[in-house]
Amino acid sequence: AGRTSTTWTLTGKSDSDANEGNETIVVDIDSVTNATEDGTQQETLILTDEVIAQPTLSLSCTPSSASESGGQFTCTLTLSNSTSDRVTIGMALSGTATAGTDYSTGRGVTRVIKAGRTSTTWTLTGKSDSDANEGNETIVVDIDSVTNATEDGTQQATLILNDAQ
Numbered sequence: 276a277g278r279t280s281t282t283w284t285l286t287g288k289s290d291s292d293a294n295e296g297n298e299t300i301v302v303d304i305d306s307v308t309n310a311t312e313d314g315t316q317q318e319t320l321i322l323t324d325e326v327i328a329q330p331t332l333s334l335s336c337t338p339s340s341a342s343e344s345g346g347q348f349t350c351t352l353t354l355s356n357s358t359s360d361r362v363t364i365g366m367a368l369s370g371t372a373t374a375g376t377d378y379s380t381g382r383g384v385t386r387v388i389k390a391g392r393t394s395t396t397w398t399l400t401g402k403s404d405s406d407a408n409e410g411n412e413t414i415v416v417d418i419d420s421v422t423n424a425t426e427d428g429t430q431q432a433t434l435i436l437n438d439a440q
Contacts, residue, residue: 287322298322330354331427332364336399336416340435343377343401343412348434350416352386353394354424362388365420372412372436378402388424403439412436 285300300320304312336350352364366384368374381397388395399414414434418426 285320289325295324297324330356330358330362330393330424332362332418332421332424332430333427334416334418334430334432336432336434340411340437341401342439343372343436344403344439346401346437348399348414349396350399350432351394351396352388352418354388354392355427357391357393358423359390360423361390362424363420363422364388364418364424367417367419368414369417370413370415370433372414376402376404377412377436378414384419399434401436401439408438410438412438 285302298321300322301317302320303317304315331354333353333355334350335353336348338348340346341348354362364386366386368380368384372378374380379400379402381399386395386397399416412435414436416432416434418430
């Protein structure tokens with residue numbers, strides 16, 4: 276009583292729908308007591324979507340060389356920041372060394388970074404073969420595909436598999 280207006284605040288809340296687009300809120304007078312609505316009073320508000328940039332993905336492998344006789348390379352895929360989505364990475368292996376014969380890949384060529392995490396690591400292990408004095412060989416580790424993240428430029432590691440002789 277005695278007042279001529281009232282105000283309130285609507286506050287947007289983050290949700291789990293990433294990049295869903297803008298949404299609308301329609302505010303409409305439903306009923307009035309002790310006054311008369313001046314025509315139809317309605318406001319349409321725009322709730323602007325918070326566009327969340329996908330994290331970037333990088334690759335590193337150490338050491339740069341190891342023995343084909345059980346030597347190991349540790350490769351790590353790292354996100355620039357965590358995400359609520361599972362990130363799936365397809366890896367490509369090439370070079371002069373042959374996967375399965377000269378080295379083991381450790382769990383295949385698909386890698387996953389679980390939601391909320393920022394990295395995954397695996398090991399490539401050299402395998403002795405019957406090809407004596409074949410010389411050093413290379414393993415090229417390359418990111419082939421990424422889901423729910425973006426490769427940070429071209430991420431590739433060239434590793435040297437030293438002949439056991």
